[in-house]
Amino acid sequence: MTPSGSNKKVSNSLVGLSFAAVLAVYSAGYARTRSAADQLEARSAERRPANPTAPQRSAPATGQSIAPEPGAAAVDATSSTGAREAPAAADRAGEKPGLIASAELIAPAANSPSPAIPETPVVSAPSAVAQPVQPTVPVAAVPVAAAPVPVAEPKPVVAAAPAPKWRDGTYTGWGTSRHGNIEAAVTIQNGKIAASRISQCLTRYSCDVIDFIIPQPVVRQSPDVDYVSRATQSADAYYYAVVEALGKAEIKSDAKVAEPK
Amino acid sequence: MSVKAADASLVRTEAVMGTLVTIQIVRGGQDADEAIERALEWFLEIEERCTRFDASSELMQLTAQSGTAVAVSPILFEAVRFALMVAEESGGAFDPTVGHRMAGLGFNREHRTGEIAPITATPAADVSYRDVVLNEKNQTILLRRPLTLDLGAVAKGLAVDTAVRELEPFEDFAIDAGGDLYLGGLNAKGEPWSVGIRHPRRDGELIDTLLVSGQAVCTSGDYERQTSAGHHLLDPRTGASTHAVASATVVAPAALLADALATAAFVLGPQEGIPFLTGLGVEGLIITPDMQRHETPDLKKLLRRA
Numbered sequence: 001m002t003p004s005g006s007n008k009k010v011s012n013s014l015v016g017l018s019f020a021a022v023l024a025v026y027s028a029g030y031a032r033t034r035s036a037a038d039q040l041e042a043r044s045a046e047r048r049p050a051n052p053t054a055p056q057r058s059a060p061a062t063g064q065s066i067a068p069e070p071g072a073a074a075v076d077a078t079s080s081t082g083a084r085e086a087p088a089a090a091d092r093a094g095e096k097p098g099l100i101a102s103a104e105l106i107a108p109a110a111n112s113p114s115p116a117i118p119e120t121p122v123v124s125a126p127s128a129v130a131q132p133v134q135p136t137v138p139v140a141a142v143p144v145a146a147a148p149v150p151v152a153e154p155k156p157v158v159a160a161a162p163a164p165k166w167r168d169g170t171y172t173g174w175g176t177s178r179h180g181n182i183e184a185a186v187t188i189q190n191g192k193i194a195a196s197r198i199s200q201c202l203t204r205y206s207c208d209v210i211d212f213i214i215p216q217p218v219v220r221q222s223p224d225v226d227y228v229s230r231a232t233q234s235a236d237a238y239y240y241a242v243v244e245a246l247g248k249a250e251i252k253s254d255a256k257v258a259e260p261k
Numbered sequence: 262m263s264v265k266a267a268d269a270s271l272v273r274t275e276a277v278m279g280t281l282v283t284i285q286i287v288r289g290g291q292d293a294d295e296a297i298e299r300a301l302e303w304f305l306e307i308e309e310r311c312t313r314f315d316a317s318s319e320l321m322q323l324t325a326q327s328g329t330a331v332a333v334s335p336i337l338f339e340a341v342r343f344a345l346m347v348a349e350e351s352g353g354a355f356d357p358t359v360g361h362r363m364a365g366l367g368f369n370r371e372h373r374t375g376e377i378a379p380i381t382a383t384p385a386a387d388v389s390y391r392d393v394v395l396n397e398k399n400q401t402i403l404l405r406r407p408l409t410l411d412l413g414a415v416a417k418g419l420a421v422d423t424a425v426r427e428l429e430p431f432e433d434f435a436i437d438a439g440g441d442l443y444l445g446g447l448n449a450k451g452e453p454w455s456v457g458i459r460h461p462r463r464d465g466e467l468i469d470t471l472l473v474s475g476q477a478v479c480t481s482g483d484y485e486r487q488t489s490a491g492h493h494l495l496d497p498r499t500g501a502s503t504h505a506v507a508s509a510t511v512v513a514p515a516a517l518l519a520d521a522l523a524t525a526a527f528v529l530g531p532q533e534g535i536p537f538l539t540g541l542g543v544e545g546l547i548i549t550p551d552m553q554r555h556e557t558p559d560l561k562k563l564l565r566r567a
Contacts, residue, residue, distance in 0.1 A: 014541055017346055018515040021339040022422040028335035029306065029423075174475075181514075202514070 016202045019180045166191055166249040172199060173244025175237035182207065182234065184241035186217065188249050193218050196242060203234055210234045217242050270449055273297050277304040278417055279314075280439025284424070287433035287449050296431065300424035304438070307423070310336045311416035313409060320410060327404035330396060336419070338400050341393065344415045347521040348390035351537065355525035356390045357415065358408045414524050417441050418517035421477065425516075436516075442478045443516050455565060461507035461548050468508075468548060470565040477516035481527040482508035483550075505530035507550045512563060513543040531555035 166188040175182050180203035187195040196217040201207035213225040213235055223242035228235040271289030275282050282304055286293045310319040323331050333341075344357035393410070394403040404410075421436050421443050428434045433446035435454060444454035453472040460466035461482050471478065483506065509527040513519040522543060526534035531547045538545035539557045547555040 014346060014350055015514055015518060015543075017343060018422070018513075018518040021343045021517060022419065022426065022515060024339050025307075025336050025419060026423050026426045029303070 016180045019176075019202060023180075165251040166193070166246060167251050169249065171245040171248040173241045173246070173248065175240030175242075175244065177203065177233035177237035180237075182237040182241050184238060184245050186242055186245040186249065193221050193246075196245075198238065198241075203237065207234060210238055213238065271297065273301075275301050275304075277301065278308045278312075278420065278438065280417075281437075282439070283435075283437040284428070285435045286428060286431045287446070288431065290431070293431060296427050300427040300436070303423040303427070304420040307336055307340075307416050307420040310334055311340055311412040311419075313411060313413075320412060323402055323404065324409055327407045330394075330399070330401040330403040332399065332401050335400070338395070338402065340412050340415045340419055341402055341410065342395055342397075343419075343517060344410075344412060344521065345390050345393060345395065347415075347525060350541070351522075351525040351529065353389060354528040354533075355414075355521055357410050357412055358388050358390050358392065359411055414520045415517060418477070418479070418515070418520035421516035438516075440480055441516050441520050442473075443476070444473045444478070445475060447474060458510050458546065459508070461550075462552070468554075469546065471512065471563045472565050473512060473563060476512050476514060477519040478510065478512050479516065479519035479523045480508055480510040481523040483527075505549060506534075507548045507552070509534065509548075510546045511538060511543055512545070512560070518543065 168188050168190065170185055170187045172183055172185045175184065181200075182198055182203060183200035185195075185197055185199040186193060197214060198207050209231040210228050213228060216225045217223055223239050223246060225235060225239050225242070270285055270287045271293045272283065272285045274284075282301065284297050284300055286297065309315075312318045313320055313324075315321065319334060319337050323333060323337070341357065344355075347355045348357065388406055388408040392405040392408055394405060395401070396403070417438055418441060421438050421441050424436055425443050425445065428436070428445060431445075433448070435445065435448075436443045442456060444456065448454050453474040456471045456473050456478050457467040458469045458471065458480060459482070460468040506527050509523050511519045511523040511526060513522060522538060522541065522545070526538055526545055526547055528534075529537055531549060531553075534547050535545065535555050535557055544557045544560045544563060546557075546560055549555070
């Protein structure tokens, strides 16, 4: 076999396999790291209240009953990115390569004892919020957005989220699961979720299995997607990814960028 | 011991896996010390199982039992499985069975402590990763012929990635395991981490600086660990040190991947290596001994503009 140039499937399997390997090792050893596991468990417990307004058109029988298995909580630890509070995510909205930085780490300087410690904890300017871009996968042009969908139905309000105030644009977020990670790209138009899609599927299994929940954030104007029988991990990862993306889109009432916590 | 810096970030350095591992958490909360402790434990545990410098390690126990399917721990199984996958994808440019050849070239000494690797039966000249057979259901590994597995690159990457899991709740952190880096979130200034790529020929100089967030960076260079017979990166297809590359850097979502692919790219050289990395969806920079640069098309998005 020769190194193959441009097979995208290959890339997904190798990247996905690296995540799968790490998760397998981590979950096998999680007993040693119990406190981290508990933390995650707490997070996944609060992760989704029953979703009363969600139309049960998919997998109705399995819908609410599938709680994350206890053992899975440890692995869900990896979901921490998605589970973090929206404001925290919003703080990071300015995150993009190409801003500025000072050298803190020198890659191959194997034996330098420690990276220099930056001296000033300055927060970057609020104006940076324009277009968050994942370093590897710039979403610069994601014009998928269809016309904004007017939402006539009663708004399925999520307890934690106040009246949604999102900035127009396309935002990405990552959700993780024990089977790998999913990146969602959410497009906000006129303050509403106009489109939501999976921009990168790095799960061990194909993301096709959760196809039907992908548009649900548009219909529901919230990240609350259905549980998917036999694909709970992927569905959760997508949920977390949308939560993170919406966190980046959130407009803070206070114009200043929040301080680091 | 961990050091609390003026900006409240927590930094700690320990000697593990034959190198220095430095972990920095930007906003060290009350649990940060514990998390760093757990992260470092992963390094110790993975090293203990995967080192070829200790005859009692699980890896060397496996090596001693060629011809038998041996049940192994998840750590060893996953490390070997991933190594074989990369071997397959790279057409053998990366091959974990080069262990014996490294010993033959004098790389039988743990380069920090000076420990000598145990002597093992001399394998046939044509052993390759194809002589390693996994049984996923039984979690066993079978070495069809006597051979020595070198999991150095994979084990260190795996340790970094499991440490990342422990540190993720803190969002903004950095791990430097002797050149295997993972940069989580943002630095103390709220900016992407800045990672210098060492100049392969001029000590103390950088050839480039990358801005990285949520990614691993790894460089394989011909300047590390030389012996009279050559440097430590061998072409598994010939058994000799390669000469077409001075350094190969890979930026990937996991350290496991970055480390293995940097090794593969180093062996493949720029002509094969760049398309290989591009096809896998990761970014890379290969410098040849005459200081020519070869990079994947999207690497420029990570380069710090002057």
